Amino acid sequence: MPISITFRYRGTIVGKYIIRRLLQIIPVLFIISFIVFCLVYVAGDPVALMLPEDASQEDILQLRESLGLNEPFYIQYFNYMVGLIQLDFGESFRYNTSALPIVLERLQATIELAVAAMIVAIIIAIPLGIWSATKKNSAIDVVATGGAVIWKAMPNFWLGIMLILIFSVMLGWFPVSGRGTWSHLILPAITLGTGIAAEMTRFIRSSMLEIMNQDYVRTARSKGLKEFFVIHKHAFRNALIPVVTITALQTSTVVGGTLITESVFSWPGLGQLLIQAVNTRDMAIVQASVFIIAFIVIAMNLLADILYKLLDPRITFR
Amino acid sequence: MSRESLLEVRDLKTYFYTEDGVIPSVDGVSFTIKKGETVAVVGESGSGKSVTSLSIMGLLDTAGKIESGTILFEGSEVTTLSKKERRKLRGNEMAMIFQEPLTSLNPLFTVGNQISEAIRIHQKVNKKEAKKRSIEILKKVGIARAEKVFHSYPHLLSGGMRQRVMIAIALSCNPKLLIADEPTTALDVTIQAQILHLMKELIKDKQTSILFITHDLGVVAEMADQVIVMYAGQVVEYTDVFTLFKEAAHPYTTSLLASTPKIHEQTETLQVIEGTVPNPNDMPSGCRFHTRCPNVMEKCMNNEPVLTNIHAHHQVKCWLYEEEV
Numbered sequence: 303m304p305i306s307i308t309f310r311y312r313g314t315i316v317g318k319y320i321i322r323r324l325l326q327i328i329p330v331l332f333i334i335s336f337i338v339f340c341l342v343y344v345a346g347d348p349v350a351l352m353l354p355e356d357a358s359q360e361d362i363l364q365l366r367e368s369l370g371l372n373e374p375f376y377i378q379y380f381n382y383m384v385g386l387i388q389l390d391f392g393e394s395f396r397y398n399t400s401a402l403p404i405v406l407e408r409l410q411a412t413i414e415l416a417v418a419a420m421i422v423a424i425i426i427a428i429p430l431g432i433w434s435a436t437k438k439n440s441a442i443d444v445v446a447t448g449g450a451v452i453w454k455a456m457p458n459f460w461l462g463i464m465l466i467l468i469f470s471v472m473l474g475w476f477p478v479s480g481r482g483t484w485s486h487l488i489l490p491a492i493t494l495g496t497g498i499a500a501e502m503t504r505f506i507r508s509s510m511l512e513i514m515n516q517d518y519v520r521t522a523r524s525k526g527l528k529e530f531f532v533i534h535k536h537a538f539r540n541a542l543i544p545v546v547t548i549t550a551l552q553t554s555t556v557v558g559g560t561l562i563t564e565s566v567f568s569w570p571g572l573g574q575l576l577i578q579a580v581n582t583r584d585m586a587i588v589q590a591s592v593f594i595i596a597f598i599v600i601a602m603n604l605l606a607d608i609l610y611k612l613l614d615p616r617i618t619f620r
Numbered sequence: 621m622s623r624e625s626l627l628e629v630r631d632l633k634t635y636f637y638t639e640d641g642v643i644p645s646v647d648g649v650s651f652t653i654k655k656g657e658t659v660a661v662v663g664e665s666g667s668g669k670s671v672t673s674l675s676i677m678g679l680l681d682t683a684g685k686i687e688s689g690t691i692l693f694e695g696s697e698v699t700t701l702s703k704k705e706r707r708k709l710r711g712n713e714m715a716m717i718f719q720e721p722l723t724s725l726n727p728l729f730t731v732g733n734q735i736s737e738a739i740r741i742h743q744k745v746n747k748k749e750a751k752k753r754s755i756e757i758l759k760k761v762g763i764a765r766a767e768k769v770f771h772s773y774p775h776l777l778s779g780g781m782r783q784r785v786m787i788a789i790a791l792s793c794n795p796k797l798l799i800a801d802e803p804t805t806a807l808d809v810t811i812q813a814q815i816l817h818l819m820k821e822l823i824k825d826k827q828t829s830i831l832f833i834t835h836d837l838g839v840v841a842e843m844a845d846q847v848i849v850m851y852a853g854q855v856v857e858y859t860d861v862f863t864l865f866k867e868a869a870h871p872y873t874t875s876l877l878a879s880t881p882k883i884h885e886q887t888e889t890l891q892v893i894e895g896t897v898p899n900p901n902d903m904p905s906g907c908r909f910h911t912r913c914p915n916v917m918e919k920c921m922n923n924e925p926v927l928t929n930i931h932a933h934h935q936v937k938c939w940l941y942e943e944e945v
Contacts (some may be wrong), residue, residue: 517723523679524718525738525789526711529703539728615773616727 431506
């Protein structure tokens with residue numbers, strides 16, 4: 303048995319819990335795969351877009367036949383599921399190769415962007431949230447809270463375009479689009495990250511405000527502890543619990559934001575791939591992408607649950 | 621009784637600045653605690669007992685401010701100390717136990733972490749030494765499996781155990797003054813008796829003074845040497861514990877004593893003090909107790925009595941005793 307299964311944390315076996323939760327994902331993925339298949343099935347005939355406009359009726363029928371599109375719904379679903387179990391989502395019409403490797407390759411770029419954006423968000427939101435909570439109603443608090451509301455209201459695509467306009471076109475500090483070096487990453491990460499930070503700042507602030515009134519914060523002060531440690535050790539760790547949960551549960555929003563940000567900056571990630579695939583009815587790519595995104599969202603929820611338990615000793619792995 | 625005084629509070633006024641205006645929670649409170657003495661502060665909710673203790677500890681929240689008055693600790697003024705100097709006193713020279721043992725410990729840190737933290741703030745010891753001392757003090761407060769409890773999280777402990785841990789934290793640096801803000805109110809009667817007994821034991825040979833805040837006269841009789849009765853932010857009677865139970869003078873104190881059920885008397889109804897503590901925003905004129913006082917007179921309504929000595933060591937703030945001076 304691998305070490306991870308018997309790994310104990312605060313007397314409970316974490317590995318078993320994680321394995322059980324992973325097994326619970328399987329039925330969810332089946333349901334998702336069915337929904338994805340149905341969506342693609344009703345979305346319409348891809349053949350019309352795959353052939354030139356002057357293609358003969360015979361060619362169309364032949365292509366339909368070869369792709370298995372003439373089969374009844376349940377046969378098509380069965381074929382799709384047989385492929386799915388082997389992680390085969392079929393061939394991309396556009397790339398003429400298996401869909402999953404293309405999706406996974408693009409996924410790397412998306413994860414790179416998402417991680418960079420999360421780092422930006424955390425760097426901004428944690429100090430700002432704590433600061434505005436501990437200095438409630440001060441000028442800093444008013445600016446931070448007001449700024450968060452305005453920032454949240456700003457659409458990603460508009461912010462992205464404005465940043466490109468100012469920092470790439472006018473100042474020429476960063477490249478306009480594409481992926482490659484660190485400087486390519488900065489503007490998209492700021493676009494996506496500040497949006498997340500706006501939301502996170504407000505969560506941290508309200509969570510901290512609640513915690514700062516708790517009796518144990520007063521106890522910490524009564525020991526003669528420095529205010530810095532009262533805030534960062536005793537209060538912040540407690541305030542972090544709801545913040546971690548909410549942030550992880552917001553993964554779907556972040557994925558949505560990534561789709562838009564990638565389009566604005568021509569970032570060669572999953573979002574851009576998915577949008578192109580939808581436009582060209584490249585169904586294998588659509589199915590593989592949606593499936594992977596769904597898996598990530600589920601995995602992040604699981605991660606939230608695990609983090610929640612690691613942060614709070616009152617909750618056990620059961 | 622010519623013991624040296626440890627804490628002297630003189631004409632303390634603590635006001636809260638809220639959106640609804642300034643609230644005078646503590647209004648001119650004076651008392652002295654001698655070394656090794658236990659002084660109980662008695663009063664209903666809202667009488668300013670807790671605010672008095674938080675003022676002494678320097679733990680008022682941002683809305684609360686010491687408006688005037690002096691707090692002398694071992695002869696030196698503490699209200700004008702810098703935040704840093706104040707912190708050095710807190711937890712070290714003066715420590716506090718709170719009312720709610722269930723919420724007063726941080727749920728995310730082990731008991732051991734929270735006790736050794738208190739030790740390590742004030743005493744320059746390493747982690748190992750702090751652990752050793754923590755386990756010692758846990759044993760002292762009557763926790764059987766101290767080693768195990770050291771590594772436990774607070775949620776695994778009962779209310780009584782948690783209050784013992786709080787006492788352990790408070791006493792970890794051998795403070796000269798221990799402020800106990802209703803430490804047994806949230807506990808059931810048997811545990812309450814154990815905790816009171818424990819507190820008495822722990823301070824017996826250490827000359828620790830206690831400021832004991834309570835609304836329970838039974839606890840007063842058990843613990844106190846001196847008693848301060850507070851009403852609406854003011855001291856209305858101040859005497860030693862024997863005088864209080866034998867010859868309470870202020871109508872509020874006598875009403876409080878009369879409303880305590882007695883075990884050897886069968887009564888159908890409990891005696892109560894009519895009405896409630898006045899809203900601090902809207903204090904009655906004259907004597908603040910006149911709206912509820914059974915002995916109210918004409919002059920009580922407009923003229924405020926002063927705290928006067930009716931005997932040696934017995935001060936009362938009431939017009940009934942003005943002639944006796």
